[in-house]
Amino acid sequence: MRTGARILIGLVVIYGAFYAIVLWAMCQPPSTFGRFMRYTPNALVFGALPAEKMWLWARAGHLNVGDVAPDFTLPLLHGDTAVTLSSFRGQRPVVLVFGSYT
Amino acid sequence: MPALNDLYRRYGDRAAFYVVYIQEAHPVDFWQTSSNIREHVLLNSTRSLSERTEAAGTCAVRLGLRLPAVIDKPDDVVERAYTGWPDRLYLVDRNGRVAYKSAAGPFGFEPGDLERALKRALETAERPSR
Numbered sequence: 001m002r003t004g005a006r007i008l009i010g011l012v013v014i015y016g017a018f019y020a021i022v023l024w025a026m027c028q029p030p031s032t033f034g035r036f037m038r039y040t041p042n043a044l045v046f047g048a049l050p051a052e053k054m055w056l057w058a059r060a061g062h063l064n065v066g067d068v069a070p071d072f073t074l075p076l077l078h079g080d081t082a083v084t085l086s087s088f089r090g091q092r093p094v095v096l097v098f099g100s101y102t
Numbered sequence: 103m104p105a106l107n108d109l110y111r112r113y114g115d116r117a118a119f120y121v122v123y124i125q126e127a128h129p130v131d132f133w134q135t136s137s138n139i140r141e142h143v144l145l146n147s148t149r150s151l152s153e154r155t156e157a158a159g160t161c162a163v164r165l166g167l168r169l170p171a172v173i174d175k176p177d178d179v180v181e182r183a184y185t186g187w188p189d190r191l192y193l194v195d196r197n198g199r200v201a202y203k204s205a206a207g208p209f210g211f212e213p214g215d216l217e218r219a220l221k222r223a224l225e226t227a228e229r230p231s232r
Contacts, residue, residue, distance in 0.1 A: 095109070
């Protein structure tokens with residue numbers, strides 16, 4: 001086999017392996033993914049891979065439009081009371097904004 | 103965040119709004135980003151409810167957040183049920199069903215889509231029940 005072809009196959013294998021490893025990391029819990037990204041050159045992930053598409057696939061989640069929203073009771077930031085999602089059932093729609101400062 | 107404050111101001115009398123404060127997206131001890139360093143948004147990952155509550159309080163003040171916020175517990179059960187990390191928008195209709203789910207952040211944060219879904223949900227809600 002010609003050297004050129006060998007190099008080409010080698011590059012394809014390396015790219016495939018990198019793609020698979022990053023996709024695996026994206027499917028892990030946030031702290032694992034965060035630790036992975038800390039030690040991985042971010043420019044390589046965002047530059048060499050279709051990172052946005054991979055991320056949206058990895059973080060698609062199991063909940064779909066039309067599903068019953070999982071109920072929860074969580075403490076309010078201000079005040080001693082808690083909020084229960086199902087208490088709004090039949091009353092009013094609820095907007096939920098998931099996020100953090102960083 | 104200004105877009106969410108604006109939605110809350112315009113629809114807050116007809117719909118409930120809550121920020122669900124979850125684990126940090128880019129804590130100092132895991133995956134720090136250059137934009138957070140520039141803006142001095144430097145927080146460790148939050149391991150207890152009190153740490154998370156403190157981070158949420160700082161966030162609310164510095165970003166001028168008007169929406170009420172609830173704090174996800176350290177077991178992250180609610181985040182996992184909704185795949186909320188690092189950020190995501192949802193609308194739950196009056197029947198307790200998901201009416202809108204954004205794509206995963208940071209690529210899916212589209213308050214315009216949320217507003218359209220909210221308008222639809224409110225119109226449905228205001229019609230007499232079948």
